[in-house]
Amino acid sequence: MTRRITVTAEHTYDVLIGSSLLGELAPLLGGDVRRVLILAPHALATTAEAMREDLLAGGLEAYIAEVPDAEEAKTAQVAAFCWGVLGQADFTRSDAIVGLGGGATTDLAGFVAATWLRGIRVIQVPTTLLAMVDAAVGGKTGINTAEGKNLVGSFHSPRGVLADLSTLETLPRHDLVAGLAEVVKCGFIADPEILTLIENDPDGARTPGSAVLAELVERSVAVKASVVSQDLREASLREILNYGHTFGHAIEFTERFSWRHGAAVSVGMVYAAELARLAGRLSEDVVARHRAVLELLGLPTTYRGDRWPRLLEAMRRDKKTRGDMLRFVVLEDVARPTRLEGPDPTLLTAAYAEVAVDQASSIDL
Structure with a gap:
């Protein structure tokens, strides 16, 4: 069908x-x-x-x-x-x-x-x-x-x-799993049923030909279609589709694109969630749900702790940046995206500390 x-x-x-x-x-x-x-x-x-x-x-x-x-x-x-x-x-x-x-x-x-x-x-x-x-x-x-x-x-x-x-x-399994990061993103910014489907059947979500994966694709495309139909040129609403991408793109650039896009966005969503929590926007429960859902799928949620200056420099070149002001898509709750503009540098560093480890969690991805 x-x-x-x-x-x-x-x-x-x-x-x-x-x-x-x-x-x-x-x-x-x-x-x-x-x-x-x-x-x-x-x-x-x-x-x-x-x-x-x-x-x-x-x-x-x-x-x-x-x-x-x-x-x-x-x-x-x-x-x-x-x-x-x-x-x-x-x-x-x-x-x-x-x-x-x-x-x-x-x-x-x-x-x-x-x-x-x-x-x-x-x-x-x-x-x-x-x-x-x-x-x-x-x-x-x-x-x-x-x-x-x-x-x-x-x-x-x-x-x-x-x-x-x-x-x-x-499709190689690593590529399929990495692609699921964008599916999870759609769940957090707009369609909570996506998250529920993954939580109830993570194996089905990773299985080509499954009814679960087919529904996840349909729901994710529907989210993007709805947003794009309202804001083609990213004047406002469409920025929510960049959830996790500011930090994620910085990882890709820092790693010279050796990381898959989805893996980098996975860590980027956790970073954005931690940033929102530290800014008083998001509850600890929703932050924990980020890690739980992504890890159920085998996606990384941490990144190496010795890259902050390079990451910060890369984020300053992000398309959402205005002048010298960094702007992030964050959540106030599931399906309640908003923006965080010009966060205090101490918050940026503190959020990085929440995802930083001695070695990256999955270079394969």
Whole structure:
């Protein structure tokens, strides 16, 4: 059974969640498309080729651009390579890009689509849990620079998203677990039933093909669709989707992206919860629930204690920062997100002490 969740942005589009969805690609492209460029990492070369052959059979010109895996794809050099392919194949404003892969691939595909001829259509086909519930939905695109993560980008909504749950069956376990951090985030900021589902059946939450995981994906996409439909360009409400990300992105940057995004966000949520508690915003029970839910899934909740100066410097480059004032998404309770602006430096350091250990809890993630 295919679930359809509608997002209203600069245009309306659907996120389809189900199995065997590649046949839905052509209808999403639209009848005026003549050329399609599929961006995909080498690991998905077979899938990309099958997709290309289907498009060719439908009378379209279809090309594949193989891009690096993970965060190595999100560079100006890779984007320039993709622009070169588009130019050499004479792509026009009525043509399209397909992003096939994880969150880094869909971020790159969206950015390339947003910048080619000032914007052509993009269809996202996420193949990881992280991409399905977060990166592929909502129209945020971006690449990294030497100074930080996602500092260059644009808002450019897809024309559709195909979240084929069957692709999760071959996803490495660490990647699946890391993706669950974004699911937990949606539970804490908006949908407490997500947390209850995980607490009642953590094994089901980590099992591809399970009814529990399918419901978690649907609920998480519904949370993001609702928020994005109200605030596409992150003027206000959409910032809540960054819960745990200020500290999490700082970990990623400090670790030179050797940590998976979800693992870093997991620690980032605990940091944000501790910061809110120290600021008198959040109860100890909700902080403890953060640790309990994340640890049930096998996600890290601590980080090494010798990185504070680097982390603080990275957080000052966060997109939510205004001038010299750090801003954090925090909670007043489950499903009650708010902002904490310009917290006292002693609070920042004290919250770090609550997550700091001699060694990071899970470098594998």
